[in-house]
Structure formats: C-alpha cells, structure tokens
Amino acid sequence: MTLSASSRVNLERFWSTIERSAEIGKGREGGLSRLALSDADKEIRDVFVAWCREAGLSVSVDQVGNIFGRREGQDNSLPPVLMGSHLDTQANGGRFDGIVGVLGALETVRTLNDLGHVTRRPIEIVNWTNEEGARFSPPMLASGCFAGTYPLDWAHKRPSDDGATFGEELRRIGYLGEAPVGSRELDAYFELHIEQGPVLDAEKVQVGVVTHAYTSYGFLAEFKGETAHAGPCAMDLRRNALIAAARLLVTVDDLGWDYAATGGKSTGSRLVAWPNKAGIISDWAQAICDVRHDDPRAAAAMAERVRRAIGEAAARAGCSVEILDSWNWGGAIFDPELVSGIRRQAASLGYTHRDLPSQAGHDAYFLARVCPTAMIFTPCRDGITHNNNELATREDIEPGLNVLLHSVIARADRQGVL
Structure with a gap:
C-alpha cells in the first residue's frame, strides 16, 4: 500500500x-x-x-x-x-x-x-x-x-x-x-x-468541524451545619447542610431555564450529605453544579449568579459554606489553521460536513x-x-x-x- x-x-x-x-x-x-x-x-x-x-x-x-x-x-x-x-x-x-x-x-x-x-x-x-x-x-x-x-x-x-x-x-x-x-x-x-x-445525526451530516467550545463554569461547594433531632429541633434553630445544598441545586436548575431560550444550560450533578439518614439533620453536604453558554458573556453572568446563590443557600439554611473547587474552560480555543485543514480534508474526501461548537x-x-x-x-x-x-x-x-x-x-x- x-x-x-x-x-x-x-x-x-x-x-x-x-x-x-x-x-x-x-x-x-x-x-x-x-x-x-x-x-x-x-x-x-x-x-x-x-x-x-x-x-x-x-x-x-x-x-x-x-x-x-x-x-x-x-x-x-x-x-x-x-x-x-x-x-x-x-x-x-x-x-x-x-x-x-x-x-x-x-x-x-x-x-x-x-x-x-x-x-x-x-x-x-x-x-x-x-x-x-x-x-x-x-x-x-x-x-x-x-x-x-x-x-x-x-x-x-x-x-x-x-x-x-x-x-x-x-x-x-x-x-x-x-x-x-x-x-x-x-x-x-x-x-x-x-x-x-443531536445535530449531525438529525441533519444526516457525516463530519462535524468543531469551531469553538461553549464557555463553561463549574463549582464544588461544601456546606457545614449541625446535626439535630428531626422531631424536637425548632425550625429557627436548624442548620441543615443538606437543605442548603439542595436549595443551591434547585436555584442552578432554575438559572438554566432563564437562559434556555438562548442555548444556555445549567446542571446540578451531585449532592452528598452526612449522616443523610431519616430522623436527623445533616451537618455536612457537598454539591457540584455547572453552567454553560455559547456566549462567553452570558456564561460569565450565569457563573456570577451561581456564586451568589451559593452564599444565599448557606445563609438561608444557617450554614457556613466554602467553594472547594471551581473550573472554567471553553471559548474560542481551537486553532483556525487546523480547523480549516479539517474542513478541507472532509471536502476532499467527499464527506458532508458542517461547522458546530462543542x-x-x-x-x-x-x-x-x-x-x-x-x-x-x-x-x-x-x-x-x-x-x-x-x-x-x-x-x-x-x-x-x-x-x-x-x-x-x-x-x-x-x-x-x-
């Protein structure tokens, strides 16, 4: 050959x-x-x-x-x-x-x-x-x-x-x-x-030429409260870390719907708590969430709303909170020369192709x-x-x-x- x-x-x-x-x-x-x-x-x-x-x-x-x-x-x-x-x-x-x-x-x-x-x-x-x-x-x-x-x-x-x-x-x-x-x-x-x-499959296009990436922000938040008996503990005395984390994730989901019409997305992907048992208030919880948007400015605005929501969720539940980890990636990151080369190769090989973001x-x-x-x-x-x-x-x-x-x-x- x-x-x-x-x-x-x-x-x-x-x-x-x-x-x-x-x-x-x-x-x-x-x-x-x-x-x-x-x-x-x-x-x-x-x-x-x-x-x-x-x-x-x-x-x-x-x-x-x-x-x-x-x-x-x-x-x-x-x-x-x-x-x-x-x-x-x-x-x-x-x-x-x-x-x-x-x-x-x-x-x-x-x-x-x-x-x-x-x-x-x-x-x-x-x-x-x-x-x-x-x-x-x-x-x-x-x-x-x-x-x-x-x-x-x-x-x-x-x-x-x-x-x-x-x-x-x-x-x-x-x-x-x-x-x-x-x-x-x-x-x-x-x-x-x-x-x-679903784009390539729906349009029956053979090759996707990736031009750029959605801008994404992610957060790992840790909430700390205090255990107490679920029966006698008064509502105004509770410091329920599980509830703080849950409030955050619901707020994050609502945020995604606010931006859905323009392609924005948000995800509450993880919630863990301790003791996480019936009859007792959890004194520790962690939540992971992320937001993403094709417009970097919209993604940054979404991320700022998440940061505020983290503090607000903790305050409403009477808990302390720390952002243990955060990450950001995406945007106009791919090399134009390589992208153009992929486009040329797809065309020369006779494949249908289209530009799209990741x-x-x-x-x-x-x-x-x-x-x-x-x-x-x-x-x-x-x-x-x-x-x-x-x-x-x-x-x-x-x-x-x-x-x-x-x-x-x-x-x-x-x-x-x-």
Missing part, C-alpha cells in the same frame, strides 16, 4: 478494538461503567498498551497516568503531532464517548504502518486519565495537569467516594508513571469524538492552552450520551476516522516550522 488521497483506515480492524473495549467494565445493558483507576480501567489500559506495542510504538506513562504511544518520524528533533482522548467512562457510560478518539488514533497509526509511510514529524497517541471526573473531581484532571493548570501534588490528593486518593489508585493499578507531566513541546493536538449532541468538556480544552488544537465530531444517534443507550455505527464513525487520518498526515508531513 502507498499513501494517496484514496487511503482509508481499516474499518473492520478499528471496529474490532471497539468491540474488545466494550467487553471491559460492563455496566447497564449495552453500556460501560469503567471509572478512572478502577480495576476495569487497569484492564483496558493493559490492553491498550499491548496494542500500542504491537503497532511498533514506544510507550511511556507520566506521573498522572497519561499513556503515550510514540511513532518515530523522519526528523525526531521536531515536536510530535499528538492525537487521542480517554478510555474511562461515566458510571452509566456508553461504548463510544472518548473511546472512539483513543482507538481512532491507534487505527491512524496502524494505517500508516500498513501504508509504510513515515511522517516527517513523530506522531504520538494518548489516553488521558480521568477525563470524566466520575470518580475524582474535577473532570479532565490529568490533561489539566499536563497543561499546567493543576499542580501534581494537588491532583494526587484528590479523593474518591471510596476513600482512596488519585495518587494511591495510580500506584495500586500500576500506572503511576515516571515521565514528567507536560513541560514539553507539541506541534499540534487532534481529538476525534462523537458529537454528544457543548461538552473535552481534554482538548486544556491542550489548546499549550499547542494548536482541533476536534473532529462524528454523529451519535439522537445525541444520547453518558447513557448505556449511546449508539454510533461503523458508518457513523468511518468518515471522521478518515478525516483524522488525512488531517494528521498533512500536519505531520508539512514543511517548515509553522
């Missing part, structure tokens, strides 16, 4: 990796529950590393468990072109979210091997740790560390509900690597992903802070995701795979520094 405009990935081989991945960490029927640094995550990591080595890649693991597979280029003094996503899932996750991006990157390398083509620049593929944030908060933790947003020690101390910390679990499953986190030059980063929205969070958001970055979307049925009914077919994904292949080759083979 030789490299040409007609070169395509091996779809059957790619699909076999998807099916193998779907056997690891099964959740509800048809779905996955492969939380970060769980035993199931270790199993898929081991399989992925084996696949990388079989493809002739050298494998390294950094200190937050990110796995890199490197394919040498003609000039290895040049920074590599990186592509990938994540293999961890939500508690009720699907078979494609993140996984398509990692295994699509692997298939790109395998196709280059088939073609016997060595790119000018090296190519690397990556599995980012804990993108979902389902076990360790915040989401995109390890790519955030790679970008220098989160300190390494802070990341290692992030707790899970079962009491383990991020660093302890990395060590337990054997993926506390030695490679430094970040601190190296990248030529570019590409991430292939299912859309996680509404979910992705590791690409942090990579955009350190190198030119772009995303490619493939359709998913009815936009259903973070759900065991998440569905994409081979035919849905194949165009995006081939656009990734040709976009990466074009970037890695270009002459000059820029």
Whole structure:
C-alpha cells in the first residue's frame, strides 16, 4: 500500500478494538461503567498498551497516568503531532464517548504502518486519565495537569467516594508513571469524538468541524451545619447542610431555564450529605453544579449568579459554606489553521460536513492552552450520551476516522516550522 488521497483506515480492524473495549467494565445493558483507576480501567489500559506495542510504538506513562504511544518520524528533533482522548467512562457510560478518539488514533497509526509511510514529524497517541471526573473531581484532571493548570501534588490528593486518593489508585493499578507531566513541546493536538449532541445525526451530516467550545463554569461547594433531632429541633434553630445544598441545586436548575431560550444550560450533578439518614439533620453536604453558554458573556453572568446563590443557600439554611473547587474552560480555543485543514480534508474526501461548537468538556480544552488544537465530531444517534443507550455505527464513525487520518498526515508531513 502507498499513501494517496484514496487511503482509508481499516474499518473492520478499528471496529474490532471497539468491540474488545466494550467487553471491559460492563455496566447497564449495552453500556460501560469503567471509572478512572478502577480495576476495569487497569484492564483496558493493559490492553491498550499491548496494542500500542504491537503497532511498533514506544510507550511511556507520566506521573498522572497519561499513556503515550510514540511513532518515530523522519526528523525526531521536531515536536510530535499528538492525537487521542480517554478510555474511562461515566458510571452509566456508553461504548463510544472518548473511546472512539483513543482507538481512532491507534487505527491512524496502524494505517500508516500498513501504508509504510513515515511522517516527517513523530506522531504520538494518548489516553488521558480521568477525563470524566466520575470518580475524582474535577473532570479532565490529568490533561489539566499536563497543561499546567493543576499542580501534581494537588491532583494526587484528590479523593474518591471510596476513600482512596488519585495518587494511591495510580500506584495500586500500576500506572503511576515516571515521565514528567507536560513541560514539553507539541506541534499540534487532534481529538476525534462523537458529537454528544443531536445535530449531525438529525441533519444526516457525516463530519462535524468543531469551531469553538461553549464557555463553561463549574463549582464544588461544601456546606457545614449541625446535626439535630428531626422531631424536637425548632425550625429557627436548624442548620441543615443538606437543605442548603439542595436549595443551591434547585436555584442552578432554575438559572438554566432563564437562559434556555438562548442555548444556555445549567446542571446540578451531585449532592452528598452526612449522616443523610431519616430522623436527623445533616451537618455536612457537598454539591457540584455547572453552567454553560455559547456566549462567553452570558456564561460569565450565569457563573456570577451561581456564586451568589451559593452564599444565599448557606445563609438561608444557617450554614457556613466554602467553594472547594471551581473550573472554567471553553471559548474560542481551537486553532483556525487546523480547523480549516479539517474542513478541507472532509471536502476532499467527499464527506458532508458542517461547522458546530462543542457543548461538552473535552481534554482538548486544556491542550489548546499549550499547542494548536482541533476536534473532529462524528454523529451519535439522537445525541444520547453518558447513557448505556449511546449508539454510533461503523458508518457513523468511518468518515471522521478518515478525516483524522488525512488531517494528521498533512500536519505531520508539512514543511517548515509553522
């Protein structure tokens, strides 16, 4: 085989990796529950590393468990072109979210091997740790560390509900690597992903060219009150942390409806409390919420209303409150040259395509802070995701795979520094 405009990935081989991945960490029927640094995550990591080595890649693991597979280029003094996503899932996750991006990157390398083509620049593929944030908060933790947003020690101390910390679990499953986190030059980063929205599927468009990201703000708030007997404790004496957290989440949901007509969204995603039992008032609670909007100014206004709501919820319930963590990402973050290149490749390959924003969070958001970055979307049925009914077919994904292949080759083979 030789490299040409007609070169395509091996779809059957790619699909076999998807099916193998779907056997690891099964959740509800048809779905996955492969939380970060769980035993199931270790199993898929081991399989992925084996696949990388079989493809002739050298494998390294950094200190937050990110796995890199490197394919040498003609000039290895040049920074590599990186592509990938994540293999961890939500508690009720699907078979494609993140996984398509990692295994699509692997298939790109395998196709280059088939073609016997060595790119000018090296190519690397990556599995980012804990993108979902389902076990360790915040989401995109390890790519955030790679970008220098989160300190390494802070990341290692992030707790899970079962009491383990991020660093302890990395060590337990054997993926506390030695490679430094970040601190190296990248030529570019590409991430292939299912859309996680209904637009491509509804319009029967094959490829999404991601132009920008919704601006998002997230918060982890901790409320502290006092336990008391639910019967005799007078209402004016109560300091119910659970109620404070619940009031916040209801307010956040109402806020989303205020902005719904212009595409704004808000989510109360988590509430935990202690003792959280009948007959007793809870003296501790945590809540996680987020807001997002395509207009950065509207998103900032929504975030400010959440900050006020946190204080108001605590005061009304007679509790104290602390914002333990907050995060912000999105906006006009993707590289115009890479975006234009993806658009050209989709057109030259004969695929229908359209521009659209990313509404979910992705590791690409942090990579955009350190190198030119772009995303490619493939359709998913009815936009259903973070759900065991998440569905994409081979035919849905194949165009995006081939656009990734040709976009990466074009970037890695270009002459000059820029």
